[in-house]
Amino acid sequence: xxxxxxxxxxxxxxxxxxxxSVGDHSGPMRVLVTGGSGLVGRAIQHIVKxxxxxxxxxxxxxxxxxxxxxxxxxxxxxxxxKHRPTHIIHLAAMVGGLFKNMRVNLDFWRNNIYxxxxxxxxxxxxxxxxxxxxxxxxxxxxxxTYPIDETMIHNGPxxxxxxxxxxxxxxxxxxxxxxxxxxxxxxTAVIPTNVFGPHDNFxxxxxxxLPGLIHKAYIxxxxxxxxxxxxxxxxxxxxxxxxxxxxxxxxxxxEYNEVEPIILSVGxxxxxxxxxxxxxxxxxxGFKGEVVYDTSKADGQFKKTASNAKLxxxxxxxxxxxxNKALKDTCDWFVANYDTARK
Ligand SMILES: NC(=O)c1ccc[n+]([C@@H]2O[C@H](COP(=O)([O-])OP(=O)(O)OC[C@H]3O[C@@H](n4cnc5c(N)ncnc54)[C@H](OP(=O)(O)O)[C@@H]3O)[C@@H](O)[C@H]2O)c1
Ligand SMILES: *[C@@H]1O[C@H](CO)[C@@H](O)[C@H](O)[C@H]1NC(C)=O
Ligand SMILES: *[C@@H]1O[C@H](CO)[C@@H](O)[C@H](O)[C@H]1NC(C)=O
Numbered sequence: 001x002x003x004x005x006x007x008x009x010x011x012x013x014x015x016x017x018x019x020x021s022v023g024d025h026s027g028p029m030r031v032l033v034t035g036g037s038g039l040v041g042r043a044i045q046h047i048v049k050x051x052x053x054x055x056x057x058x059x060x061x062x063x064x065x066x067x068x069x070x071x072x073x074x075x076x077x078x079x080x081x082k083h084r085p086t087h088i089i090h091l092a093a094m095v096g097g098l099f100k101n102m103r104v105n106l107d108f109w110r111n112n113i114y115x116x117x118x119x120x121x122x123x124x125x126x127x128x129x130x131x132x133x134x135x136x137x138x139x140x141x142x143x144x145t146y147p148i149d150e151t152m153i154h155n156g157p158x159x160x161x162x163x164x165x166x167x168x169x170x171x172x173x174x175x176x177x178x179x180x181x182x183x184x185x186x187x188t189a190v191i192p193t194n195v196f197g198p199h200d201n202f203x204x205x206x207x208x209x210l211p212g213l214i215h216k217a218y219i220x221x222x223x224x225x226x227x228x229x230x231x232x233x234x235x236x237x238x239x240x241x242x243x244x245x246x247x248x249x250x251x252x253x254x255e256y257n258e259v260e261p262i263i264l265s266v267g268x269x270x271x272x273x274x275x276x277x278x279x280x281x282x283x284x285x286g287f288k289g290e291v292v293y294d295t296s297k298a299d300g301q302f303k304k305t306a307s308n309a310k311l312x313x314x315x316x317x318x319x320x321x322x323x324n325k326a327l328k329d330t331c332d333w334f335v336a337n338y339d340t341a342r343k
Contacts, residue, residue, distance in 0.1 A: 025086050025129045028057035031253070032083050034070060034119055035091030036062025040134070040192075042199035043242035044089065044249055053250050061085070063092070071111055076118040080126045089249060090119050090133040093169075098161055098300040100206035105164030112168035120175045124185060131187040132252050135173070135261055137194075137238070137306045139166040147268050147307035150191065150261050159301040173261060180259045189261040190252055193306055197242030197326070198333035202343040209274060210239060210327075213281045214334055215343055226290040227282065230297035233275030238265050238306060241326035251315065265308045266320050280324055284331040 035041050041062055047053035048060050061083050068079035070092050094111040101108060116133070123131050140148045141156035153173055158166030172189050179185035194208065201207050202215040213229065220227040248264045256262060272280070278291060311318070321329075334341055 028055070028059070029087045030059040030083065030085045031061070031087045031089065032080070032085035033060065033062045033089045033091060035064075035093065037064035038091060038095075039195060039197060039200045039242055040091050040245060040249075043197055043246035046243065047246040047250060053247070065092070070118055071114040073118045073122070076122045077125065080122045080128075084126060085123075085128055086130075087253060088119070088123050088128050088131040089253060090116075090123075090131055092119070093134070094165075096206050097203075097208045097212065098298060101162035101165055102298070105162070107164070108162070109164035109168050112165060113171065116168065116172050116175065120172075120179065120187060123187070124179060124183060129186065130253065131176075131185075132249065132256075133172045133176070133187070133189040135169045135189050135191040136165075137191055137263070137265070137304050138162055138301065139169045139191075140304055140306075142301060146303070146305045148263075148304060149307045150263055150310055153191075153261070161298070161300055176259050176261075186257065186259060188252070188256065188259050190249065191261050191263045191265075191306070192245050193238035193240050193263075193265040193304075195240055195242050195245055197330050198337075200242070200330070200342070202334060202341055204343070207343075209237070210277060210281070210330075211334075213278055214285070214331055217278075217281050217285050217287045218334065218338070220289055221285060221287050224289065226292050227278070227287060229274065229278045229291060229293050231274060231293065231299040232295050233278065233293050234273055235299050235301065236271045236273050236303040236305070237277070238268075238271045239277070239323060239326075240264065240266055241321045241323075241330075244320050244326075248311075248315075248318070256314070262310055262314075263306050263308055264311060265306045266323075267308055268305050270320075270323065271303070271305055272323065280327050281331065284324070284328045285335075 033041055045062055054060055068075040070076050092115055094108055139158055142159040143156055153170055176187045179187045196210040200211040202211040204212050204215050217227045245264055
């Protein structure tokens with residue numbers, strides 16, 4: 001049996017049994033963050049380095065695709081052997097907005113399957129005691145009842161627009177349950193709703209809705225043109241600020257001891273329509289022009305309202321940054337960093 005199996009109360013040839021000590025590890029953690037250069041990775045860097053989220057003696061390493069192409073198993077093994085992490089936050093993924101998903105479902109499926117299989121297997125091989133991977137609420141079944149909760153991930157096909165990404169992400173949950181069953185590993189996952197914040201990719205054509213809107217409104221303002229919002233404006237979304245998500249990631253890494261995933265989201269009552277989000281962007285940027293809706297563009301899934309009841313059972317007092325404040329901070333960051341921002 002591996003060290004972690006023994007720590008978890010496992011012995012070879014023994015059936016799964018209830019475990020008391022979880023992902024046991026004495027001594028300071030060495031945390032490796034894949035996708036550490038992205039929106040969520042940069043937010044975790046900020047909380048660890050600037051807001052006291054890291055602890056004495058811990059080592060934090062933030063990887064980008066320049067350190068290793070995680071689609072390649074040899075490069076993945078090499079970078080894990082180099083850093084020998086005890087804990088991993090796995091963020092690296094091929095991500096994109098609705099329109100890119102609709103064009104290249106095959107690439108989303110294959111690339112994410114490779115990345116996730118390599119990261120989880122290499123983690124197991126170097127003896128990582130805990131991995132926290134990242135799913136997304138857009139992987140839930142399209143036809144469902146609301147609110148959606150953690151038990152419903154596999155209950156039917158995802159929305160057809162992003163089925164490649166969705167099925168690849170769902171398989172992380174299959175990996176996690178199997179690594180637990182076969183090797184006693186505590187590899188788990190979180191399920192955030194739409195994330196936004198500083199260091200996002202503000203691509204208009206292929207990006208997510210909020211950063212795309214911010215970028216479009218910025219340009220429309222500059223050129224004195226109308227802001228054109230794609231779709232009808234009626235779909236509804238829950239948005240989580242990247243810095244709130246980062247704080248929650250640290251809690252999951254340190255305290256959350258289930259293999260089953262946990263939804264990290266604002267409440268159902270905080271869901272906003274795309275029109276409300278556009279109005280908030282207009283207010284945050286002080287945009288003075290006209291706002292028009294291009295209904296020839298697809299709307300995507302109408303809603304995917306998620307329940308944060310499980311999170312609130314663990315953290316009844318967690319306080320989310322108010323949407324308008326988080327959006328204002330994000331717009332201010334984008335304006336101040338326009339030249340270097342990803343877009
Ligand atoms: N953004 C959202 O609304 C949202 C919502 C729910 C869940 N999520 C999940 O949250 C996680 C982080 O997303 P994000 O928004 O922070 O993404 P992001 O800003 O696009 O960052 C993606 C990260 O993955 C890295 N990466 C991509 N392909 C790679 C490869 N082949 N090898 C190594 N690294 C690779 C990128 O490295 P480079 O910087 O070098 O390219 C970057 O650090 C993802 O798992 C995503 O599915 C995001
Ligand atoms: C931003 O996202 C777009 C669309 O996915 C992508 O084409 C572009 O390469 C990204 N930019 C950076 C700097 O990652
Ligand atoms: C939450 O806040 C209430 C009132 O402020 C306090 O009594 C309670 O102890 C807090 N609960 C936790 C888990 O921190």
